[in-house]
Amino acid sequence: xxxxxxxxxxxxxxxxxxxxxxxxxxxxxxxxxxxxxxxxxxxxxxxxxxxxxxxxxxxxxxxxxxxxxxxxxxxxxxxxxxxxxxxxxxxxxxxxxxxxxxxxxxxx
Amino acid sequence: xxxxxxxxxxxxxxxxxxxxxxxxxxxxxxxxxxxxxxxxxxxxxxxxxxxxxxxxxxxxxxxxxxxxxxxxxxxxxxxxxxxxxxxxxxxxxxxxxxxxxxxxxxxxxxxxxxxxxxxxxxxxxxxxxxxxxxxxxxxxxxxxxxxxxxxxxxxxxxxxxxxxxxxxx
Numbered sequence: 001x002x003x004x005x006x007x008x009x010x011x012x013x014x015x016x017x018x019x020x021x022x023x024x025x026x027x028x029x030x031x032x033x034x035x036x037x038x039x040x041x042x043x044x045x046x047x048x049x050x051x052x053x054x055x056x057x058x059x060x061x062x063x064x065x066x067x068x069x070x071x072x073x074x075x076x077x078x079x080x081x082x083x084x085x086x087x088x089x090x091x092x093x094x095x096x097x098x099x100x101x102x103x104x105x106x107x108x
Numbered sequence: 109x110x111x112x113x114x115x116x117x118x119x120x121x122x123x124x125x126x127x128x129x130x131x132x133x134x135x136x137x138x139x140x141x142x143x144x145x146x147x148x149x150x151x152x153x154x155x156x157x158x159x160x161x162x163x164x165x166x167x168x169x170x171x172x173x174x175x176x177x178x179x180x181x182x183x184x185x186x187x188x189x190x191x192x193x194x195x196x197x198x199x200x201x202x203x204x205x206x207x208x209x210x211x212x213x214x215x216x217x218x219x220x221x222x223x224x225x226x227x228x229x230x231x232x233x234x235x236x237x238x239x240x241x242x243x244x245x246x247x248x249x250x251x252x253x254x255x256x257x258x259x260x261x262x263x264x265x266x267x268x269x270x271x272x273x274x275x276x277x
Contacts, residue, residue: 006165009178016172016188023165033172 010046018051027062038071045079058088060097067101166202182218201235214244223257 005024008014012029017036024040027047035041037055047062058070060080068074070088078096085102093099161179164170168184175191183200190197192211199205203218214226216236224230226244234252243260 005163006168006184007160007163009160009162009176009180011177011194012162012180013175014170014172016170018172019169020165020184021167023167025165025168029162029176 008047043080161196161198164203166200208240 006020006026008025008027008029008031010028013032014030015032017034018031019036021038024042025037026042026044027049028044029046030048030050032050033052035049035051035053035055037053039055040057040059041053041055042059043049043062043064045061048065049063050065052066052069053064054069054071056071057073058068058075060068060074060076060082062079063081063083065083067084068082068086068088070086070091072088073090074086074088074092076082076093076097076099078094080094081098083100085104086099087104087106089106091103091105161181162176164180164182164184164186166183170184170186170188172188173191174186174188175193177193179194179196179198180192181198181200182203182205184202185204187206189207190205190209190211192209194212196213196215197209197211198215199218199220201217204221205219206221208222208224209220210225210227212226212228214224214230215233216224216231216238217233218235219237221239223241224238224243226242226246228244229246229248230242230244231248232238232250232253232255234250236250236253236255238253238255239257241258241260242255243262245261247259247261249255
């Protein structure tokens with residue numbers, strides 16, 4: 001068991017508020033609601049998140065409906081889809097990614 | 109072996125050009141067996157998924173409902189409800205669950221506040237603190253566990269031996 005790591009597996013559905021500190025989180029399933037995190041959040045290629053996301057680093061390989069607040073960094077890979085606004089300092093997008101929304105890069 | 113065009117095989121007007129799907133000659137099925145190169149890779153991926161349980165880590169707090177159809181480990185906190193349709197749910201010593209839980213096999217090492225339904229078994233380890241009712245077929249409570257609530261054991265769900273024992277009692 002990976003002790004310091006949280007994993008929302010592919011069959012898992014969470015509806016509500018999810019808060020997490022100091023441990024990375026990978027979402028392969030579905031989360032609806034709010035995610036509050038202070039570390040690295042990875043949304044796996046099969047993951048689907050309908051939520052307002054707050055985290056330090058957000059890596060989007062999957063699908064996000066909702067605003068993303070990445071206090072440090074947001075990265076959207078070629079399989080990533082974002083329907084919502086992105087607020088962050090460092091932002092990168094790979095070719096193939098789909099974004100519908102505003103990107104607001106807040107000054108460092 | 110000589111291949112026959114599908115138009116010849118199906119004389120009823122079906123003109124789909126699918127030479128590999130004719131059922132006229134049983135020998136051809138053997139010849140057409142595809143080389144299964146990709147299967148081992150698939151198998152290992154599936155195996156990884158199965159051995160990989162979902163983990164609600166120590167620092168994670170979920171307020172709401174959780175559904176899962178895979179093994180689940182809760183080391184964090186959950187308030188709401190758990191609908192679990194898989195073999196095993198483990199609540200670690202650091203886990204705190206304020207929810208009604210339904211699962212097949214439940215292992216409680218932490219704290220549970222709520223009604224618990226283990227369709228096959230419920231097991232409380234020595235560090236468990238449970239307040240609520242337990243409904244299951246097989247129950248284990250280790251020495252040192254704290255439990256306040258009612259136990260319902262419906263042995264009729266298990267066919268055979270247990271019903272006959274009830275009769276002798």
